[in-house]
Amino acid sequence: MTFGTALFLWGMAAGAIPVVLHMINRQKAPVAPFSTLRFLRASVEKTRRRKHVHDLLLLLLRVAAMVLIAIALARPALHWLQQWFGNHASKAVVVILDNSGSMATTDQNGRRFDRVTSATRQVLDELGPGDQVGLLVPTGPRLISSQRLFQNHELVRQAFGSCRVSFERADLVAALGQARRLLRNANSPNKEIYLVTDMQACCWDDAKRLQEINNNAKEGPPIVVVDVGGPPRPNTSLTRIEIEATAPVAGIPLRVTTEVRGDPQVAQERNIGLYLNDQKQDSSPTLRIEPAQKKTQTFQVSLSGKKIHRGDVRLEGEDACPADDRLYFAANTDPAIPVAIVKPADHEIRNLDQAYYLERALESLGDEQGAVRVQTLTPNVVPDKSLSKFVIVFCVNLPPPDLNVAQQLADYASSGGNLIWICGDNVDPIAYDSLNKECHERLVPIRLVRFRESNDQHPDGWNISWLDAEHPVVAPFVEPASVHQGVQVFQFVEMASTKGTSARVLARLNEGQPLLVERSVGSGSLYLLATSLHVDWTNFPLKPLFLPFVSRLTFHLAGSNATQPLLTAGDSWSLPVAVSDEVKVEIVQPDGQVVQISTSNPETNRIRFDETHQVGVYEARIHRGPDTQKAAFAVNPDPDEFASRRIERTELEQFLRPSKVFYCDDASRVSEAIQTLRKGVELGGVFLLLVLVALVAEAYYANRRALGPRQLAQHSLATSIPGNRISELNVSKQKELSR
């Protein structure tokens, strides 16, 4: 309730007047003699309690009349949006504008975002001079500071004018918390929050945070919810896309699988098209999708050339929301997989070179499939090379490298490379362990303990007795067992136990010793083969298993890099960088704008890009010194945003407690609603009516027992005396008669 002329409220003190008068009158009652008090005394005693109640009631009525008059003169009004004395005071208003992906939906009432802009414009139009306003836009690029309120309304209008529908899911919980924080610090007595939304339930999923916000809010400003959601039109959406590639090699087919979700109510028939670099490559047959049904469609496409390919799948035709009809992907292909082999030096006799069989195996892959390009390096050359261009780096029988070489190898692995260690007689377990510690456990996957070689107890060495049947590289070789059991190992480097580490054993010898271990580090991976590829150590290179193993390992590691990350709008893309790296990154957004990033977070050693508001393929140009590498990532709409489930108002009101919530269902009449809520209901007439009632009641109760002349006559005992009716003689005549 508010008061137009609050000064009159001081008049409530007049309520004390009846009390004071009562106290005075009690003392000033006129004194009169009476013949005897015997009857009066008893009567007073008997009616004492009733009189007390009567007097109290009269006093209350009189006090109430005074107080109510004062209140009525103060012009009370019931306002829902204003505080007690805030009738003409300034306002602090925060508008939360939901521009999440679902706002692109066209329902029976038109496009939702059009209603959002109309409603928000009306709220801004209702601002008066001196009012403060804040605009919170939960998704998309930041248009205006969300940390303060503005008295310059024009600034806010400009930001509002730039607002567009995003493809992200809105975090309305966080927006509400921020709105409350802004208003808590505002000086205005009148505070209002306007939430313009289509009531999508996914925007309120973080209930626990909401509870924390509500628990901390002792009181909340009123919230006006402008519900722009309308009866939906049929809509089908693409919800998921998966890309599989054997290898990121031109010519090797790429599998693109997409999932389509039907309208909740209406069956649909739609086609899906596959586009690559904006050229249509394929189209699905007509899919009949029943209400709420999900279907998948898979395409296969071959990529050519060494470049970044931008692809997308599209739902053909139109429906209620075009924003969810397209999903993007990116693929970076190369004519061949670049692989490096780092070895101490070339042996004079090639067959005795520790890397001989490995090189042959890799070259055979390149010869037959044109898929692998091998470059041989020595440790002293490594510092001058950029390892990032290699998909796999094999370190074969390396003596403990220099620390900077070790750091370079570790950085390569954690930045997304695949580093494979193959032991030999140059490997020093203690030195390797020390280097690994220097490189923060990013150099080798497990600690090396000591050399083991066949002896009297193991005259024939050891055999491979176990392979990890779940791992895609070694799984095909589990059966028949004779395939891997024929591999003999005469010497190997014993590793520490993998318990308590994230290392995964892929192959074991017949006493359980790990032979092949894998561990993920950063964006890349580390592998360690405990034996050498020299025939003195093992017959593995001579076994039929060797070539397919190398092939599977190579393509597996290369294939994981084939496709670029798939992000949801609003997600962050990050790039791990070494502390020593001087990296500059340029991001080319889908609309062609280029954004420069050169600062990494020293705590995480990552370069981060957060402005993934547009959907499409982003291209990252990574400059590391003289080298430039290209990467791409696709950003797609949040599929849950188009799930079309509304949150119930009762549920929403629980989230919005302790604020009072008002709803406006017609976005075109927000101004009217605001005026009604602000103007409120005048209560002056009600209070005057109450005054009248109090006065009438007071008059009735005060005079209820007062008798008029006729009533006096009716109640009088004197009238029962016959002499009264005989004659009416006045006192002076009576005196004359007596004399």
Next chain:
Amino acid sequence: DRLYVKQYEEETNLRAQIVLDASRSMMYHSGESLTKFQYGSYLTAVLACLMARQQDAVGLTAFDQQIQLDMPCRTSARHFGEMMRQLESLAGNLESKADGVERQETHVADTLHRLAERFKRRCLIVLISDLYDDPDAVIRALHHFRHRRHDVMIFNVFDKAELEFPFRETMRFVDMETGEQLQVDPAFVREEYLQRIGRFIDGYRKSCNECQIDYVVTHTAVPYDFMLSRYLSKRSGL
């Protein structure tokens, strides 16, 4: 011898003792009306005059806490004149000592008992009083008179205000006999007061009827002719 029936009227002589209540409560009056004592005095004079003309012996006793005036029954005109002078003197005395004397309640019943013992010869007792005392005690005293074979006639005198209680505003009433004060809201107590005084009068009426005592309720505005007619009615029955 011839037998004759002689029809004649013989006048009997009545002895009447007028007992007048002269207590402070009888000094009450409302507005411009007579005080109850004045009214009683005038009634006494009227009755005494009538009795004297009828050759009845009339005496007068006036009392408050004590017997203030006691004149035996006589028939002479000089006795009547003396009675009036005494009555007038008593009225003057009562008015002059109205404020000065210490107040105390008048016990009508005790005085009536004493008077019942004093009046040896049978007579008509005309009691003019407001009878503000314990009704049971007063009735017992009246029985005492009847036991002594006296005829009794009571004029229960009130002021009109005592019977109507016409007061409107809150007042602080002072008991004229005891000086006690009591603040009263008349609107609240009127009904209860009237019921109580009604019961008071009805009690006396009923008890007087039972012991064949004439009981007349009157107030200071009632003309005396009504009182005289009641007396004459009583007189004719004796």
